[in-house]
Amino acid sequence: MAPSVGIPICVQCGTGSNPCRCKVVGPTVGFLAFAAAAIAEWPIGALVYCFRHSKGRRVMAHPATVVYPSVTNAIPL
Template sequence: MAIPLCVQCGTRQNPCHCKIVGPTLGVVAFLITAVVEWPLGAALYCFRRQKARRLLHHPNRVVYPRVASAIPF
């Protein structure tokens, strides 16, 4: 069984110019927050659309970039 990895090449954050751990953990954090926030955002969309849109975009705009850039490997 293969372990899924995310690879980001061309970065200047480490000497090898490739990141594996940060983007992989970023995807895991993205999936965990999406499982929680997307159903809540869908239910909230009926009442407060702007708030729901921010909630639906939160994993992609905030969680993934912060986790992926926090780990330079």
């Protein structure tokens, strides 16, 4: 029997950005964008870290500090 693989669904409750006070679409799309950016940026950041520590840390933190929040906040649902 093959394992079932589902689509990750993220829920953020307690927000004031919509009348329902819950967001599902924004955090889910934000997580998928975060994962795609992390796949590309973490190996590059690890390589850069070998030569310039602070720059490598910024590259590896970019998906969590820039990509995920900007995508999540752009979609109010």
